[in-house]
Amino acid sequence: MSAGDAAVMADKDATETPAVTEAASILKDENCEPVEKPENKCQPAVSTRKRPETRPSSDLEASELPAQQETASKDASQTGWGYWGSWGKSLLSSASATVATVGQGISNVIEKAETSLGIPSPTEISAEVKQAAGETSASENGSLLVSGPFGMLSTISTAVQSTGKSVISGGLDALEFIGKKTMDVIAEGDPGFKRTKGLMIRNSTLSQVLREAKDKEEQWPSNEVTMETDKKTHYGLLFDEFQGLSHLEALEMLSRESEIKVKSILSSLSGEELQTTRLELEQLKEAFSLAEFCEEEEEERQGDEDFTKEITELIAQLHVSSRPEKLARARNTAYEWIRTSLAKPVAEKEEGEKQLEAENTEEAQKHSIEDIHAFAIRSLAELTACSIELFHKTAALVLHGQKQEVTALERSQTLSQMTVMLCKDLASLSKEFTTCLTTAGVKEKADVLNPLITAVFLEASNSASYIQDAFQLLLPVLQISLIENKTESPDVSHQPRDL
Amino acid sequence: MAYAYLFKYIIIGDTGVGKSCLLLQFTDKRFQPVHDLTMGVEFGARMITIDGKQIKLQIWDTAGQESFRSITRSYYRGAAGALLVYDITRRDTFNHLTTWLEDARQHSNSNMVIMLIGNKSDLESRREVKKEEGEAFAREHGLIFMETSAKTASNVEEAFINTAKEIYEKIQEGVFDINNEANGIKIGPQHAATNASHGGNQGGQQAGGGCC
Numbered sequence: 001m002s003a004g005d006a007a008v009m010a011d012k013d014a015t016e017t018p019a020v021t022e023a024a025s026i027l028k029d030e031n032c033e034p035v036e037k038p039e040n041k042c043q044p045a046v047s048t049r050k051r052p053e054t055r056p057s058s059d060l061e062a063s064e065l066p067a068q069q070e071t072a073s074k075d076a077s078q079t080g081w082g083y084w085g086s087w088g089k090s091l092l093s094s095a096s097a098t099v100a101t102v103g104q105g106i107s108n109v110i111e112k113a114e115t116s117l118g119i120p121s122p123t124e125i126s127a128e129v130k131q132a133a134g135e136t137s138a139s140e141n142g143s144l145l146v147s148g149p150f151g152m153l154s155t156i157s158t159a160v161q162s163t164g165k166s167v168i169s170g171g172l173d174a175l176e177f178i179g180k181k182t183m184d185v186i187a188e189g190d191p192g193f194k195r196t197k198g199l200m201i202r203n204s205t206l207s208q209v210l211r212e213a214k215d216k217e218e219q220w221p222s223n224e225v226t227m228e229t230d231k232k233t234h235y236g237l238l239f240d241e242f243q244g245l246s247h248l249e250a251l252e253m254l255s256r257e258s259e260i261k262v263k264s265i266l267s268s269l270s271g272e273e274l275q276t277t278r279l280e281l282e283q284l285k286e287a288f289s290l291a292e293f294c295e296e297e298e299e300e301r302q303g304d305e306d307f308t309k310e311i312t313e314l315i316a317q318l319h320v321s322s323r324p325e326k327l328a329r330a331r332n333t334a335y336e337w338i339r340t341s342l343a344k345p346v347a348e349k350e351e352g353e354k355q356l357e358a359e360n361t362e363e364a365q366k367h368s369i370e371d372i373h374a375f376a377i378r379s380l381a382e383l384t385a386c387s388i389e390l391f392h393k394t395a396a397l398v399l400h401g402q403k404q405e406v407t408a409l410e411r412s413q414t415l416s417q418m419t420v421m422l423c424k425d426l427a428s429l430s431k432e433f434t435t436c437l438t439t440a441g442v443k444e445k446a447d448v449l450n451p452l453i454t455a456v457f458l459e460a461s462n463s464a465s466y467i468q469d470a471f472q473l474l475l476p477v478l479q480i481s482l483i484e485n486k487t488e489s490p491d492v493s494h495q496p497r498d499l
Numbered sequence: 500m501a502y503a504y505l506f507k508y509i510i511i512g513d514t515g516v517g518k519s520c521l522l523l524q525f526t527d528k529r530f531q532p533v534h535d536l537t538m539g540v541e542f543g544a545r546m547i548t549i550d551g552k553q554i555k556l557q558i559w560d561t562a563g564q565e566s567f568r569s570i571t572r573s574y575y576r577g578a579a580g581a582l583l584v585y586d587i588t589r590r591d592t593f594n595h596l597t598t599w600l601e602d603a604r605q606h607s608n609s610n611m612v613i614m615l616i617g618n619k620s621d622l623e624s625r626r627e628v629k630k631e632e633g634e635a636f637a638r639e640h641g642l643i644f645m646e647t648s649a650k651t652a653s654n655v656e657e658a659f660i661n662t663a664k665e666i667y668e669k670i671q672e673g674v675f676d677i678n679n680e681a682n683g684i685k686i687g688p689q690h691a692a693t694n695a696s697h698g699g700n701q702g703g704q705q706a707g708g709g710c711c
Contacts, residue, residue: 246542246557250574257573321538396539399570 232374235381235459244385248466251392251473254399258476265483277486280409281479287412288475304332307425314421315390317414319406320397327386331425334379338432341367342439369441373452376433377459380426384463387422391415391470395477401484408482412475419471423464430460503552506666507559507577507683508659509607511599512584513592514563517618520649521584522560525659530650537562540574547660549667555687556659568602575606579675579683580614580662585633587617587646588625593632600640608682610674614643614662621648 239245262281269277308328315324367375398411406414434453441449510518519534519541526543543558559578561571575581581603585592596615603613617633630646637644643661647654669675670684677684 243542243544246544246559250540250559253573253576254570393538396567396570400539400567 233377233455235377235462238378238381239385242382242385244381244388244466247385247389247392248470251388251395251470254392254395255473255476258399258480262476262479262483265480277483280482280486283409284412284478284482285475287409287416288472304328304335307331310421311418314414314418315394317406318394318398318411320394322390322393322397324390327383327390330379330382330386331429334375334383334429335432337375337379338429338436341372341436367436367440369437369444369449369452372433372436372440373455376430376436376456379433380430380456380459380463383422383426383429384466387467388470391467391474395474398474398477398481401481408478408485411481412478415471415474415478419468422467426460426463426467430456501553502546502555502687504667504670504677504687505555505557505685506579506663507557508580508582508662509559509561509575509578509603510582510584511561511571511575511603512563512582512616513586513589513595513599514565516563516584516586516589516592517649518563518582518584519560521582521616521618521647521655521658522558524649524652524655526558528652530652532650536564539567539570545659547663549660549664552667553687554663554667556663558659572602572606575603577681577683578607578611579666580612581607582614582616582658582662583642584616584618585628586619587628587630587633588619588622590627593617593628593636596636610669610682612643612662612665612669613640614645614658614665615640616658617644617646618649620646620653621651 266274266277308324311324311328315322394415433456437449437453437456441452510522512518514536519537520530522541522543524530526545537560539562541560543560544555545558546553546555548554559574561567561574583596583599583603585596587593600613603611615633615637617628617630633646634644636642643665645654645658645661647658649655666675666684670677675682675684677686
């Protein structure tokens with residue numbers, strides 16, 4: 001496996017080199033776009049996301065973990081993974097550019113970065129993190145050495161995609177930012193970075209880029225050997241399998257059409273009416289800026305019931321008949337899998353030692369690191385697809401013009417909360433998965449384990465970007481619903497009107 | 500997994516004629532008598548083989564309810580094939596065909612292949628629309644026609660596959676510009692790799708977000 005991997009990686013290096021330069025050229029193109037300013041204002045109305053934490057399940061989990069593991073993840077979250085709370089927002093919504101290399105593509109860029117740009121070894125980075133965080137005991141811990149730097153690299157690599165040139169040419173300099181508030185710093189060097197945040201102004205649509213990326217990946221099996229594994233761990237293919245791509249495409253269609261309607265209505269307005277409408281649309285837009293993402297350090301993950309309850313409540317606030325069951329089920333299944341997976345090595349550890357050394361127990365163990373990796377990618381793809389389906393359905397139902405007991409602004413705020421919640425949940429899910437990986441892979445060599453961990457983080461950050469982009473697609477939909485609700489007198493029938 | 504072509508289909512027609520059941524029968528080979536109302540659109544996909552080529556059908560199953568009309572119309576764009584379904588036991592669903600057809604023609608590309616489907620052919624005793632009527636309507640409007648039963652699976656495969664064959668023939672005849680995705684046809688990755696005329700594939704992909 002490892003030899004094969006290495007071969008594949010080497011190949012990828014060769015074939016993927018253009019990705020780096022292209023990323024840079026994309027950036028350049030973006031820079032010349034005359035676009036609107038970013039919305040950086042925090043939207044106070046959305047701050048209700050905070051909730052009291054009751055975490056029976058994480059307590060349970062902790063008790064199942066070996067003491068060492070427990071400290072490991074704690075340390076990790078304080079140092080290496082600490083800034084993950086902010087990853088969602090900083091990993092920006094410039095996904096359209098980013099996703100051009102969905103999946104392996106991105107990992108190649110990292111490989112590239114790691115090998116050819118002279119980025120410090122994991123150990124070195126880890127030391128930096130430790131310093132930055134003022135943690136002295138952390139580096140003693142084996143799993144931090146692995147997890148810390150890879151959390152970072154996933155952040156960096158995404159930055160590579162979006163900021164392209166500056167990171168690549170900046171090389172090591174860019175890395176030194178890590179451990180502080182990474183992305184904010186990187187963003188300073190790149191106006192395009194902030195500008196793209198929260199906006200989807202591109203010629204190619206997100207689903208198109210995704211589809212292309214997927215197709216490109218689909219070609220691989222024909223020239224490469226690792227067909228089966230590729231398929232099982234291919235985020236893009238899985239995302240499509242779960243109909244994520246279709247829902248995204250459909251959402252884009254609704255969004256685009258709404259946008260056209262909004263524009264045509266605005267152009268028919270004048271004077272005071274135009275002013276007030278503009279103002280209201282502006283308020284809506286602010287609700288879509290997701291700025292509050294930045295402030296909060298990450299919360300502990302929620303229990304399954306909490307998640308289901310909260311998402312159900314949020315949807316109830318929307319007053320549309322979307323149903324979150326599918327999403328909640330997929331999400332809870334993933335966590336359940338992790339629980340059993342983490343429970344296993346504990347039981348096996350005592351009598352497992354000699355087993356592991358004496359014979360090759362890869363087959364005997366229930367979840368190999370490859371299994372975990374595959375399941376992690378699959379779960380992320382499924383959850384993302386479900387989330388996007390939820391957004392798409394919401395868009396359809398908002399347009400359907402059901403009774404509006406809530407204003408478009410209130411809906412926007414709720415959707416914004418939902419986006420934050422989904423992204424945070426993905427972040428903690430990916431952390432759980434990497435904990436699984438480090439636990440199951442203690443005996444593995446770093447060059448086998450690390451790429452898997454990297455891949456999980458990368459796809460998690462991509463997932464969050466897709467969800468945020470899908471969220472942005474809802475803006476025109478809510479705008480048109482706001483306008484139509486305004487112009488319709490309250491007792492007119494609620495049938496949707498043809499425009 | 501890899502396909503030569505991908506065709507986008509839409510399924511349209513009045514509510515309750517069995518659109519979702521046809522899709523389920525085609526993709527999962529099962530029948531579900533009680534079905535939730537489709538909200539907006541649902542999706543299904545299946546691989547078929549035509550002329551030795553793997554073709555992926557990506558099917559958009561739209562809501563039939565009148566109140567969803569303006570939304571479902573948004574989804575018509577970029578479909579290569581449409582299944583226009585009525586219920587042979589409900590005359591009104593047949594009477595509405597003209598409206599559906601106008602809608603479809605107006606909101607999708609002109610080359611779209613349309614298959615007219617009289618569903619519920621297992622309910623012969625309750626039949627309200629004669630098969631000949633369906634045939635006549637199809638002839639008049641240049642559609643392909645079939646009676647199906649999503650329940651017994653009769654003609655379901657054929658309906659989907661014959662539509663694909665028609666599209667495939669149109670491609671062979673050069674009627675469809677396969678490089679224009681607005682036509683609802685996409686060349687599969689493998690095909691594209693060996694297809695010189697579709698060069699620029701590699702470069703074009705990442706440049707997607709590029710030009711302003």
